[in-house]
Amino acid sequence: xxxxxxxxxxxxxxxxxxxxxxxxxxxxxxxxxxxxxxxxxxxxxxxxxxxxxxxxxxxxxxxxxxxxxxxxxxxxxxxxxxxxxxxxxxxxxxxxxxxxxxxxxxxxxxxxxxxxxxxxxxxxxxxxxxxxxxxxxxxxxxxxxxxxxxxxxxxxxxxxxxxxxxxxxxxxxxxxxxxxxxxxxxxxxxxxxxxxxxxxx
Amino acid sequence: xxxxxxxxxxxxxxxxxxxxxxxxxxxxxxxxxxxxxxxxxxxxxxxxxxxxxxxxxxxxxxxxxxxxxxxxxxxxxxxxxxxxxxxxxxxxxxxxxxxxxxxxxxxxxxxxxxxxxxxxxxxxxxxxxxxxxxxxxxxxxxxxxxxxxxxxxxxxxxxxxxxxxxxxxxxxxxxxxxxxxxxxxxxxxxxxxxxxxxxxxxxxxxxxxxxxxxxxxxxxxxxxxxxxxxxxxxxxxxxxxxxxxxxxxxxxxxxxxxxxxxxxxxxxxxxxxxxxxxxxxxxxxxxxxxxxxxxxxxxxxxxxxxxxxxxxxxxxxxxxxxxxxxxxxxxxxxxxxxxxxxxxxxxxxxxxxxxxxxxxxxxxxxxxxxxxxxxxxxxxxxxxxxxxxxxxxxxxxxxxxxxxxxxxxxxxxxxxxxxxxxxxxxxxxxxxxxxxxxxxxxxxxxxxxxxxxxxxxxxxxxxxxxxxxxxxxxxxxxxxxxxxxxxxxxxxxxxxxxxxxxxxxxxxxxxxxxxxxxxxxxxxxxxxxxxxxxxxxxxxxxxxxxxxxxxxxxxxxxxxxxxxxxxxxxxxxxxxxxxxxxxxxxxxxxxxxxxxxxxxxxxxxxxxxxxxxxxxxxxxxxxxxxxxxxxxxxxxxxxxxxxx
Numbered sequence: 018x019x020x021x022x023x024x025x026x027x028x029x030x031x032x033x034x035x036x037x038x039x040x041x042x043x044x045x046x047x048x049x050x051x052x053x054x055x056x057x058x059x060x061x062x063x064x065x066x067x068x069x070x071x072x073x074x075x076x077x078x079x080x081x082x083x084x085x086x087x088x089x090x091x092x093x094x095x096x097x098x099x100x101x102x103x104x105x106x107x108x109x110x111x112x113x114x115x116x117x118x119x120x121x122x123x124x125x126x127x128x129x130x131x132x133x134x135x136x137x138x139x140x141x142x143x144x145x146x147x148x149x150x151x152x153x154x155x156x157x158x159x160x161x162x163x164x165x166x167x168x169x170x171x172x173x174x175x176x177x178x179x180x181x182x183x184x185x186x187x188x189x190x191x192x193x194x195x196x197x198x199x200x201x202x203x204x205x206x207x208x209x210x211x212x213x214x215x216x217x218x
Numbered sequence: 219x220x221x222x223x224x225x226x227x228x229x230x231x232x233x234x235x236x237x238x239x240x241x242x243x244x245x246x247x248x249x250x251x252x253x254x255x256x257x258x259x260x261x262x263x264x265x266x267x268x269x270x271x272x273x274x275x276x277x278x279x280x281x282x283x284x285x286x287x288x289x290x291x292x293x294x295x296x297x298x299x300x301x302x303x304x305x306x307x308x309x310x311x312x313x314x315x316x317x318x319x320x321x322x323x324x325x326x327x328x329x330x331x332x333x334x335x336x337x338x339x340x341x342x343x344x345x346x347x348x349x350x351x352x353x354x355x356x357x358x359x360x361x362x363x364x365x366x367x368x369x370x371x372x373x374x375x376x377x378x379x380x381x382x383x384x385x386x387x388x389x390x391x392x393x394x395x396x397x398x399x400x401x402x403x404x405x406x407x408x409x410x411x412x413x414x415x416x417x418x419x420x421x422x423x424x425x426x427x428x429x430x431x432x433x434x435x436x437x438x439x440x441x442x443x444x445x446x447x448x449x450x451x452x453x454x455x456x457x458x459x460x461x462x463x464x465x466x467x468x469x470x471x472x473x474x475x476x477x478x479x480x481x482x483x484x485x486x487x488x489x490x491x492x493x494x495x496x497x498x499x500x501x502x503x504x505x506x507x508x509x510x511x512x513x514x515x516x517x518x519x520x521x522x523x524x525x526x527x528x529x530x531x532x533x534x535x536x537x538x539x540x541x542x543x544x545x546x547x548x549x550x551x552x553x554x555x556x557x558x559x560x561x562x563x564x565x566x567x568x569x570x571x572x573x574x575x576x577x578x579x580x581x582x583x584x585x586x587x588x589x590x591x592x593x594x595x596x597x598x599x600x601x602x603x604x605x606x607x608x609x610x611x612x613x614x615x616x617x618x619x620x621x622x623x624x625x626x627x628x629x630x631x632x633x634x635x636x637x638x639x640x641x642x643x644x645x646x647x648x649x650x651x652x653x654x655x656x657x658x659x660x661x662x663x664x665x666x667x668x669x670x671x672x673x674x675x676x677x678x679x680x681x682x683x684x685x686x687x688x689x690x691x692x693x694x695x696x697x698x699x700x701x702x703x704x705x706x707x708x709x710x711x712x713x714x715x716x717x718x719x720x721x722x723x724x725x726x727x728x729x730x731x732x733x734x735x736x737x738x739x740x741x742x743x744x745x746x747x748x749x750x751x752x753x754x755x756x757x758x759x760x761x762x763x764x765x766x767x768x769x770x771x772x773x774x775x776x777x778x779x780x781x782x783x784x785x786x787x788x789x790x791x792x793x794x795x796x797x798x799x800x801x802x803x804x805x806x807x808x809x810x811x812x813x814x815x816x817x818x819x820x821x822x823x824x825x826x827x828x829x830x831x832x833x834x835x836x837x838x839x840x841x842x843x844x845x846x847x848x849x850x851x852x853x854x855x856x857x858x859x860x861x862x
Contacts, residue, residue: 024407164439165284168471169703172280174314176475184499185506188603190702192506197310197342199502199706201599206701 028055028063030093033072036082037090043079145181145193145210153182154212161209170206174198181212221269224377225294225327227318228306230277231707233334235259236364237306238274239716241374257633258294265374273298279314280471281321283442285636295325296427296446302328302380304373309339309346309361312486316478319355326400326428328380331359332373338708343489351485355404365713397428406477412437412469415459422455424448438467498709505596515600518593522584523622527661530576530654537576541568558744566740569785570733573624577654578728581623582721589720590712595704602702608685609692611635611700614644620724621651625824627727628653629831636700642832642840643691649818649844650684652677655784656816662788664812667800676812683817683851687844727827735823739783752779766853767810770795770802777815781845784821806859810852817848 031053036044050060064080067073072086082090142157156179161167174195175181184199185192192201228234242261259274275294276287283289294300303322307315315331322329333348352359358376362369380399407413415437420429425448435443436456444453460466504510544564588594594616602612613635621628625648632641652660665673746752752775759778760771767773772794780787791811795802803811819825819841828837 027407164467165282166701166703167468168280168282168438169284171471171475172314172317173703173705174311176479177472185502185511187506187508187511187599189606190599190602192502192599192706197339197344198314199708201595201702201704201706203702206703 024055024059025063025066028053028059029067032060032063032067032080033082033086033090034093034097036073036080037087037094043076043081046078046080049080142211143214145183145207145212146191146204148183148212148214150183150186152214153180154214155179156181156210157213158211159209160211166206170210173200175200175210181210220267221271222301222377223271223273223298225298225300225303226272226274226306227291227303227322228277229279229308229314229318230705232277232306232308232315233364234277234306235274236713236716237304237332237334237362237370238272239713239719240362240364240367240370241272258290266378268378270374270377273300278318280317281325282438283440286633289442292440292442295322295327296443300327302330302377304330304332304377306332306334306362309333309336310342310344312346313475313478313482316481317474319357320404320406320474320477323355323357323400323403323405324428324434325431326397328400329357329403330373330376330380331355331357332369333359333361334364336361337363345487345489347485347487351481354481354484357403406473408473409469411463412466412473415456415463415466418459419452419455422449422452434470438470501709502596502706505593506599511596511600515597518588518597519619522581525584526577526581526622526654527657529580531661533576534572534658537572538568541565541572544568555745555748558748559741562740562744563737565786566737566783567733569740569783570736573654573658573785577657578623579721579725581654582620582627582724583717585619585623586717586720586724587712590710590717592707592709595706598704599702599706608647608688610644610647610688611640612702612704613700614640614647617644618647618651621648621653622657623654624728624732625653625820626732626827627724629824629827630727632831638832639695640700642836643688643695645828645832646691646840646844647684647688648820648824649840649848650680650687652680652816653820653824656820658785659787659815660812663791663799664808667803668805668808668812672805672809673812676809676816679813679851679855680816683813683848687847731827732823735826736783736785739822740786743779743782743786746779762849767814767849768853768856769807769811769814773811777811780815781821787815806856810856813852813855814849817851818845 032049035049035052046060046064049064050057053060064073064075067086068075068080071083072089073080073082145154148154156175156177158177159167159170159175161170170176179195182194183191184194190201190203191207192199193207194200226234226238238259238261242263257276260271261274262269262271264270273294275291278285278288278291281288281292281295283292295303305315305319305322307319312333319329319331331351333346336346339346348359348361358380360369360372360376362373364370408416416430416433419433419436423429423432425432425446427446432443432447432452436447436452437459439456439460444450447453463469505514541564585594588597598612598615601615605612605614614632616634617628617631620631628648628651629645632644635641635644660673660676664676743752755778756771756774759774763769763771763774763777773791775794776787776790779790792799799808819828825837825841828840831837832840
């Protein structure tokens with residue numbers, strides 16, 4: 018997939034989602050254009066493709082979903098809702114829609130599945146320090162006021178939905194394993210990582 | 219000849235320096251500790267009539283301004299005219315490496331991914347589809363193994379191919395061409411509110427840097443980047459935007475990582491690999507144990523120190539014997555200025571060589587070995603709690619350990635700490651970590667004339683004096699130490715070639731700065747002595763020596779002039795006292811002299827390095843205060859001991 022293809026993928030998903038969320042059957046191409054913030058040729062191209070694949074019907078500058086399109090749109094809307102609800106819960110609703118909007122195109126299926134699990138589980142979100150040695154969990158949130166530490170953690174792979182295991186505990190710090198990597202961190206950092214506890218193995 | 223400038227970028231321990239070694243031969247440093255190469259290493263090699271200049275950057279996780287390593291890399295990216303970047307990616311955790319790939323592509327620099335640890339990943343049940351990744355990102359992806367040199371020539375071809383026809387272009391045309399190549403690569407599309415902010419800011423961006431990149435860096439509040447801005451108004455614009463979207467920077471990094479894991483998942487196939495290697499886990503169960511960890515770390519350090527003292531002594535004796543016989547053939551001649559210069563210069567050289575070889579090089583070799591195996595980062599975890607109590611970050615372990623060799627390279631190594639305050643705080647502790655010269659005083663004077671137990675008590679006193687100092691400083695300057703967030707690399711077999719290369723780089727400061735200064739210091743001392751200047755200070759400073767420290771007045775000469783040439787301190791003491799030390803000085807006096815001569819910034823060379831790193835005022839302040847503290851401490855202790 019090239020860069021252009023990637024934009025096209027996002028535009029297509031956005032069109033389907035907009036149609037799926039809309040009350041009315043038909044939506045004008047102009048209102049789609051104002052909803053989705055990309056240059057017009059992309060939208061035209063995406064509409065052409067979706068039309069060709071039989072997912073939407075194009076008529077007189079208005080578009081509507083076909084039966085098959087509705088199915089697709091339902092999935093996308095569902096994915097969006099899962100993320101939106103999840104982000105709302107963990108981020109107090111602020112910018113929830115926006116973060117969900119970014120994540121839906123990018124986050125892997127596994128992460129989405131984990132998040133879905135998380136947002137349905139009430140017990141989600143205990144500090145990592147509450148996990149015992151060798152205990153496992155899934156990261157549900159990272160609460161930081163300092164963007165620097167936040168970005169460092171994200172770029173080291175400490176990310177929402179990732180599986181985490183505590184392998185060692187030494188005085189005021191712990192060693193965790195995320196994926197194949199071992200990371201040592203202070204307990205005061207670990208306090209800010211919220212996880213959902215898995216059963217002990 | 220055509221030239222290309224290629225940046226090597228990657229996370230710590232990803233094999234960057236090993237790759238550089240494979241590309242150009244053993245001329246660079248390789249390390250298994252996060253963040254040792256704080257400086258950019260350069261190496262050139264000619265491939266098919268094109269000279270490629272490789273710039274090896276320190277290992278970082280993302281491009282930003284939050285640590286010294288990141289700042290250095292950012293500078294290389296935006297100040298050098300880079301023709302391309304090789305991002306060394308870790309096949310065992312691809313998504314983490316992709317994070318930086320996106321940042322490079324945002325900077326519109328042609329990127330090539332060199333995928334390392336492919337075999338290791340397969341052992342762990344991870345297989346990566348390079349062709350698919352190549353198609354997704356629209357940049358070359360080449361699996362490599364620097365140890366077997368697999369993929370290295372393919373990598374070189376990819377570099378040359380990234381802008382093949384462009385090599386015939388003039389430089390400015392080439393630059394445009396390079397940007398075109400770079401723009402073909404994958405780009406992240408951020409969420410609407412981010413894209414809108416980017417659009418708004420990028421219309422006002424001026425200068426040669428890509429508009430989108432500038433907008434993103436400003437939105438991420440990369441303050442180090444502001445100096446590249448031609449139009450500072452956009453900072454205000456970004457701040458304005460922050461009011462509306464206060465977490466925009468977080469959203470940007472979430473999108474980057476989200477995109478990275480999305481793409482990584484698409485190209486990764488997981489399968490069960492049978493058995494995973496467990497040897498490393500077993501070692502970690504000891505080294506990272508709450509009791510055994512700190513204990514083994516202490517044992518290791520003790521063993522290193524012991525080996526050093528034993529082997530160092532052995533080598534030093536042989537070398538000293540050689541130089542002494544050489545010196546005595548000169549020494550017989552009359553006291554003219556020429557012979558003074560010759561004899562003292564040679565003595566300086568002899569001192570330098572007899573320390574350099576056994577203590578400094580041997581020590582750095584051992585340290586490098588531990589580093590490349592992966593022990594060092596475990597040691598940091600074990601010592602960080604203790605260091606934190608002193609107000610120091612865990613990483614301060616490295617410069618403090620290096621100081622056991624020589625204070626000069628240790629001073630340079632403080633750069634790997636993130637703030638100037640932390641760096642200075644760590645450097646101030648060099649006053650209490652005995653470098654090899656000071657160890658030689660303690661062993662050679664105190665140990666030789668006063669016994670091993672007395673020498674040991676000097677070391678213990680040094681430690682206590684250092685603790686008191688560190689707590690004092692912590693109160694004084696309130697350093698907010700960086701939290702521990704350190705990756706622990708898997709244990710790997712060290713490449714001896716790399717360990718040697720690295721030890722040599724650390725030795726370089728010693729050979730090119732310390733030894734010449736030792737020679738100069740020796741000569742200066744000889745001339746001062748010949749002109750009778752050394753005796754001038756004996757009387758006016760006798761309150762310090764006789765009244766406060768209880769030492770013979772002449773002992774001020776080795777105490778003060780030892781600063782010019784620390785290794786001559788012992789010899790000077792013997793010559794000013796004019797006889798067998800043990801019959802002139804009491805054990806208490808030997809002990810007091812040992813403390814007074816070892817606490818403090820040791821010598822003019824260390825002072826010079828401190829000036830280079832921290833400026834004249836701070837360096838002088840530290841040196842004078844620490845030496846005064848040493849004399850004060852030694853005198854106080856003497857009084858306390860006499861009292862009992």
